[in-house]
Amino acid sequence: MYALIQKNQEEALDHARRGSRGETVPGGRGLQILYCEGERRYFLDAGRGFLVDRDYRTALGTGFYDRDLELDSLEEKLQAVRTLIVYGPRNVGKSELVRYFLAKKLSGGRLARILRRAVIIDARLKHAEPYLGRVGVDALRLAERLLDALGAPRGLVGLVEELASLAALPLTVFIDEFHLLIRGSLEDALAELEAAAGALSKRGEAKVRLVVSVSEGFFATSRAWRRLYGYSTSYMLVEPMNPQAFKPLYEEYRGKYGCNVDLNTFTRLAGTSPGYLVDLCPRSGKLLEEWLRERLNHLDTSLHAAAEAAGIGHRESIHVAAQLLAGRSIRDPRERRFIEKLVEENIAYPCIKQARYLPQLPLYAAAVEAAREAGLDDITQLAPEQLKLSRVEPKYCRE
Structure with a gap:
C-alpha cells in the first residue's frame, strides 16, 4: 500500500459535507481535492491519498506531487x-x-x-x-x-x-x-x-x-x-513516486508540453521517476529505440564489470542479476560484491533496512530476466519484443 493518507469513502464524504471544496486535477479523470491542511492539498483515488501542491512550480514546470x-x-x-x-x-x-x-x-x-x-x-x-x-x-x-x-x-x-x-x-x-x-x-x-x-x-x-x-x-x-x-x-x-500520484503528474506534464510515450510504456521503461519525463516524452520511433539501446548497452557493460568484481562468469551474472534485482536477499560474499558493483554502476539501489536491492529502472529487471529465459550471454542481443515489459511490476523498498 502506497497510501500516505488513508481515507475510506465514508470519511471522504464526511469531509465533503463539512464544506471541503471539490476540484478536479486537469487530466486526472475524477481525482478530487477533498480537504486541505495548511499549504498541503490531499487528493483521493480509490481510498489512497497523496500530497499535491499546485501553487508550487518544480523544474518540470508542474506542481509538487507526493513525497x-x-x-x-x-x-x-x-x-x-x-x-x-x-x-x-x-x-x-x-x-x-x-x-x-x-x-x-x-x-x-x-x-x-x-x-x-x-x-x-x-x-x-x-x-x-x-x-x-x-x-x-x-x-x-x-x-x-x-x-x-x-x-x-x-x-x-x-x-x-x-x-x-x-x-x-x-x-x-x-x-x-x-x-x-x-x-x-x-x-x-x-x-x-x-x-x-x-x-x-x-x-x-x-x-x-x-x-x-x-x-x-x-x-x-x-x-x-x-x-x-x-x-x-x-x-x-528517495524512491520513485507513488504510482497513484505519478499519474496526475504525468497528465499535467503531458497537457503542458506533450508526451509521445503513453503512461504504461513510460512506467514500464523508466518507472515513476519524474526526471525521465524530459528525456523520454519527446521521443518516438527510432529515437525511443535509441534510448532503449543506450540503457541496454549500459546494463551489459555494468554486468561485465560486476561479474569481474565478483569473480563469476557472464552467463552466471545474468542469472544472479535476475534474482537479486527481483528483490532476493544476498546469499554469499560473491553476490554482495556483484550487487555492490551494480550499485556503483547505477543499475541497482539498496534497501538498507530490508538488506535487499532493487533496479533503478524497471527496464533493467525486465532485460536480465528476458536474457536469462532466452539463454543469452549478451544483453544487447535482446530484441524489444523479448523484453516482455507488460510483465514488469514496479517494486519499492517501502513495501
Whole structure:
C-alpha cells in the first residue's frame, strides 16, 4: 500500500459535507481535492491519498506531487544529525524534494527555531544562492568560494568551519549533486564529505547542518556507509513516486508540453521517476529505440564489470542479476560484491533496512530476466519484443 493518507469513502464524504471544496486535477479523470491542511492539498483515488501542491512550480514546470513521507523524514533527520546524505535512483526527484522542503518546511514549524537560513550550492551550475532568510554577505561569499576552493588544503572542512564561525543564526547548507563539485574521483569526494561530517560532529556544531544530494550509486555502497557512520550522519533514500500520484503528474506534464510515450510504456521503461519525463516524452520511433539501446548497452557493460568484481562468469551474472534485482536477499560474499558493483554502476539501489536491492529502472529487471529465459550471454542481443515489459511490476523498498 502506497497510501500516505488513508481515507475510506465514508470519511471522504464526511469531509465533503463539512464544506471541503471539490476540484478536479486537469487530466486526472475524477481525482478530487477533498480537504486541505495548511499549504498541503490531499487528493483521493480509490481510498489512497497523496500530497499535491499546485501553487508550487518544480523544474518540470508542474506542481509538487507526493513525497509526504519523505518531507516528514527530512524534518526528523535534520533534528537528529549534522550531516544528511539524500540518495536514490537518478532522476527520482531528490533535488526537487530538498528544495521544496527548504521552501515549505524550513520557514515554519519545529525546524524554524534551529534552522532559519539556507544556502543552496548547485554543483551542476556552479552557483551558490541564498534560499531562505538573510544569509549575510560574508556567508554567501564564503559559500561561493566553495565552488573554487575545494582543492585547497583544508577543502570543505575549512569552509564549513568558517561558515560556522560567521553564522549568527543556524544555517543549512544544501549541496545539490555534491559529487560533481569535487575535483578528482568519487573516492576524493567521499573523503571530503567524511572530513566535513567529522568536523561538524566532533565540534558538536549546532549552527551549521550539511545536506547533500548524490546521484552516484558509489555513495550508497556499504563502503561509503562505513566511512561516514558515527559522524552524526544519516542517509535518506528517495524512491520513485507513488504510482497513484505519478499519474496526475504525468497528465499535467503531458497537457503542458506533450508526451509521445503513453503512461504504461513510460512506467514500464523508466518507472515513476519524474526526471525521465524530459528525456523520454519527446521521443518516438527510432529515437525511443535509441534510448532503449543506450540503457541496454549500459546494463551489459555494468554486468561485465560486476561479474569481474565478483569473480563469476557472464552467463552466471545474468542469472544472479535476475534474482537479486527481483528483490532476493544476498546469499554469499560473491553476490554482495556483484550487487555492490551494480550499485556503483547505477543499475541497482539498496534497501538498507530490508538488506535487499532493487533496479533503478524497471527496464533493467525486465532485460536480465528476458536474457536469462532466452539463454543469452549478451544483453544487447535482446530484441524489444523479448523484453516482455507488460510483465514488469514496479517494486519499492517501502513495501
